[in-house]
Amino acid sequence: xxxxxxxxxxxxxxxxxxxxxxxxxxxxxxxxxxxxxxxxxxxxxxxxxxxxxxxxxxxxxxxxxxxxxxxxxxxxxxxxxxxxxxxxxxxxxxxxxxxxxxxxxxxxxxxxxxxxxxxxxxxxxxxxxxxxxxxxxxxxxxxxxxxxxxxxxxxxxxxxxxxxxxxxxxxxxxxxxxxxxxxxxxxxxxxxxxxxxxxxxxxxxxxxxxxxxxxxxxxxxxxxxxxxxxxxxxxxxxxxxxxxxxxxxxxxxxxxxxxxxxxxxxxxxxxxxxxxxxxxxxxxxxxxxxxxxxxxxxxxxxxxxxxxxxxxxxxxxxxxxxxxxxxxxxxxxxxxxxxxxxxxxxxx
Amino acid sequence: xxxxxxxxxxxxxxxxxxxxxxxxxxxxxxxxxxxxxxxxxxxxxxxxxxxxxxxxxxxxxxxxxxxxxxxxxxxxxxxxxxxxxxxxxxxxxxxxxxxxxxxxxxxxxxxxxxxxxxxxxxxxxxxxxxxxxxxxxxxxxxxxxxxxxxxxxxxxxxxxxxxxxxxxxxxxxxxxxxxxxxxxxxxxxxxxxxxxxxxxxxxxxxxxxxxxxxxxxxxxxxxxxxxxxxxxxxxxxxxxxxxxxxxxxxxxxxxxxxxxxxxxxxxxxxxxxxxxxxxxxxxxxxxxxxxxxxxxxxxxxxxxxxxxxxxxxxxxxxxxxxxxxxxxxxxxxxxxxxxxxxxxxxxx
Numbered sequence: 205x206x207x208x209x210x211x212x213x214x215x216x217x218x219x220x221x222x223x224x225x226x227x228x229x230x231x232x233x234x235x236x237x238x239x240x241x242x243x244x245x246x247x248x249x250x251x252x253x254x255x256x257x258x259x260x261x262x263x264x265x266x267x268x269x270x271x272x273x274x275x276x277x278x279x280x281x282x283x284x285x286x287x288x289x290x291x292x293x294x295x296x297x298x299x300x301x302x303x304x305x306x307x308x309x310x311x312x313x314x315x316x317x318x319x320x321x322x323x324x325x326x327x328x329x330x331x332x333x334x335x336x337x338x339x340x341x342x343x344x345x346x347x348x349x350x351x352x353x354x355x356x357x358x359x360x361x362x363x364x365x366x367x368x369x370x371x372x373x374x375x376x377x378x379x380x381x382x383x384x385x386x387x388x389x390x391x392x393x394x395x396x397x398x399x400x401x402x403x404x405x406x407x408x409x410x411x412x413x414x415x416x417x418x419x420x421x422x423x424x425x426x427x428x429x430x431x432x433x434x435x436x437x438x439x440x441x442x443x444x445x446x447x448x449x450x451x452x453x454x455x456x457x458x459x460x461x462x463x464x465x466x467x468x469x470x471x472x473x474x475x476x477x478x479x480x481x482x483x484x485x486x487x488x489x490x491x492x493x494x495x496x497x498x499x500x501x502x503x504x505x506x507x508x509x510x511x512x513x514x515x516x517x518x519x520x521x522x523x524x525x526x527x528x529x530x531x532x533x534x535x536x537x538x539x540x541x542x543x544x545x546x547x548x549x550x551x552x
Numbered sequence: 553x554x555x556x557x558x559x560x561x562x563x564x565x566x567x568x569x570x571x572x573x574x575x576x577x578x579x580x581x582x583x584x585x586x587x588x589x590x591x592x593x594x595x596x597x598x599x600x601x602x603x604x605x606x607x608x609x610x611x612x613x614x615x616x617x618x619x620x621x622x623x624x625x626x627x628x629x630x631x632x633x634x635x636x637x638x639x640x641x642x643x644x645x646x647x648x649x650x651x652x653x654x655x656x657x658x659x660x661x662x663x664x665x666x667x668x669x670x671x672x673x674x675x676x677x678x679x680x681x682x683x684x685x686x687x688x689x690x691x692x693x694x695x696x697x698x699x700x701x702x703x704x705x706x707x708x709x710x711x712x713x714x715x716x717x718x719x720x721x722x723x724x725x726x727x728x729x730x731x732x733x734x735x736x737x738x739x740x741x742x743x744x745x746x747x748x749x750x751x752x753x754x755x756x757x758x759x760x761x762x763x764x765x766x767x768x769x770x771x772x773x774x775x776x777x778x779x780x781x782x783x784x785x786x787x788x789x790x791x792x793x794x795x796x797x798x799x800x801x802x803x804x805x806x807x808x809x810x811x812x813x814x815x816x817x818x819x820x821x822x823x824x825x826x827x828x829x830x831x832x833x834x835x836x837x838x839x840x841x842x843x844x845x846x847x848x849x850x851x852x853x854x855x856x857x858x859x860x861x862x863x864x865x866x867x868x869x870x871x872x873x874x875x876x877x878x879x880x881x882x883x884x885x886x887x888x889x890x891x892x893x894x895x896x897x898x899x900x
Binding site: 356358360362376377380381384395399400401403404407408409410411412416419420421429442443444446448450451452453457459461471490491492493495497498499500510511512513514515516517518521523525 | 704706708710724725728729732743747748749751752755756757758759760764767768769777790791792794796798799800801805807809819838839840841843845846847848858859860861862863864865866869871873
């Protein structure tokens with residue numbers, strides 16, 4: 205970026221899995237930072253984190269922390285955002301919030317820059333970063349929707365444990381070793397730390413991400429359904445989701461079924477709409493076993509699409525396999541992208 | 553079983569992952585065995601395997617091996633079945649074949665006893681055991697189809713490595729340990745031993761099971777599509793599948809979307825059709841986080857169903873999560889079930 209203006213930036217939740225990726229991404233992108241403040245709970249305050257070679261001491265986040273801050277990236281859990289984001293806004297900061305606290309608030313834009321960048325300018329101080337599994341799906345489907353219209357989405361997810369934070373990463377590592385050693389696996393975090401029961405994730409699949417809603421869907425599934433409609437400005441789009449946690453450290457994968465508005469399309473038409481689409485990499489050639497996997501997508505910012513197939517029975521039906529690093533495009537990178545749009549367009 | 557008649561039984565592929573489960577299941581079920589012959593390739597001949605405390609030496613499978621055999625359970629790969637199943641039949645044996653060699657042959661019944669037991673009696677010497685991922689799905693959907701009719705199935709699978717045999721099991725174990733030790737992972741077997749490229753399965757997801765067909769689907773996906781229609785006698789049923797291999801040792805899971813013929817159904821109606829259905833266990837209570845997982849279903853013969861939800865947009869749409877031990881109901885147990893039907897009904 206060739207900005208001359210520089211900004212006072214704060215990262216809230218700096219010691220978490222996403223917070224650390226935010227700091228890395230700000231450095232990788234050479235974001236125009238005047239000062240960087242790293243904030244956390246009192247528990248993690250005092251830790252030191254490197255930014256471009258310089259050690260920064262993490263401070264406890266308080267309302268006063270946001271004095272003089274221009275942009276605050278929040279990723280410390282919904283309750284922290286509910287408490288501190290308004291305090292940051294009151295002090296003149298623009299908040300990019302990576303929790304579910306404000307996503308469905310009609311006053312708050314919910315943004316994936318490849319899809320609805322223009323919504324950013326309607327912000328009243330807070331811009332919400334969508335749920336990780338939603339972001340990669342809408343980024344992959346937007347070029348198809350734009351070219352051919354979209355009637356329907358049915359998605360089944362294959363989600364990494366890092367979406368549940370560093371404790372879940374440690375749990376997968378420890379359980380895997382226990383299993384390989386023939387020992388019992390200790391389950392204390394997944395599927396949901398605060399829920400009543402815990403099950404082993406190593407060499408297993410858990411069809412629960414986040415808590416259950418009254419209607420039998422999990423909150424993660426409802427996020428995919430509701431957020432997709434909001435981001436795509438498509439209230440009539442039919443969306444359904446089944447979300448599954450897997451023994452994968454990084455990158456979510458998704459088996460996505462869609463029905464297009466336009467008739468008579470071929471796989472080639474879909475390929476054309478995805479080629480050169482912003483942020484999308486098409487990796488799709490069955491003849492050479494070319495398709496994305498969680499490991500191949502890890503540490504990359506793009507959304508990877510493969511296995512595009514025409515449904516054999518439904519004329520407008522297609523299947524896709526969508527993979528992306530859940531901590532980058534699913535969280536840190538999408539947040540930094542929003543911040544880049546804020547400064548590039550002077551939308552602060 | 554309270555049979556007085558006893559049978560000469562052969563297991564072909566006795567040293568493989570499925571073969572071993574067949575021998576265990578025959579013992580567990582107290583199958584009326586007069587003599588048990590264990591057959592394999594020349595490479596594994598000479599190994600000793602225990603059956604009910606008695607050591608049996610594995611012999612190389614030849615056409616002559618089947619002299620005097622009443623029932624032969626085959627699970628040694630399609631090319632062995634193509635070569636030796638007709639030789640077994642010629643010598644008076646009835647073959648239950650757990651490979652894809654004869655499944656779509658119109659002369660060969662393809663059977664999941666809970667669905668189409670009666671087809672067994674049409675056999676001309678060979679009965680085919682369906683693909684593992686197909687078996688558990690049709691077993692779970694048959695009670696719903698019978699009660700309410702079925703228009704459509706879209707399935708995304710979460711499949712265990714044991715479906716690719718003992719080498720794949722070893723590969724997952726070794727790669728997992730390498731990854732945990734911070735070493736490079738060696739990939740030589742998965743996704744398909746005989747295919748050109750291999751990718752790590754540990755902490756990953758591979759959207760390829762079996763080789764690719766001309767139409768962009770894998771052979772595994774086409775098996776699910778074609779076999780489901782044949783077993784359910786439902787040529788007009790719309791079926792589509794995306795098959796994914798995961799770092800799980802045992803049990804396949806499936807995210808299944810269906811549309812019923814009958815209108816106005818509730819989750820309770822589906823629950824009622826599944827309760828007491830043969831071979832099915834309903835484990836579905838979001839309030840108590842009750843749902844099946846690959847680990848909870850392992851080593852059990854039943855098909856477990858949970859996460860039954862009504863689609864929020866499609867009036868006749870429902871979602872289910874179906875889990876079963878791929879080596880038991882998906883292979884060994886279904887084959888032994890067919891053999892039990894053969895002797896119980898005198899259909900030999």
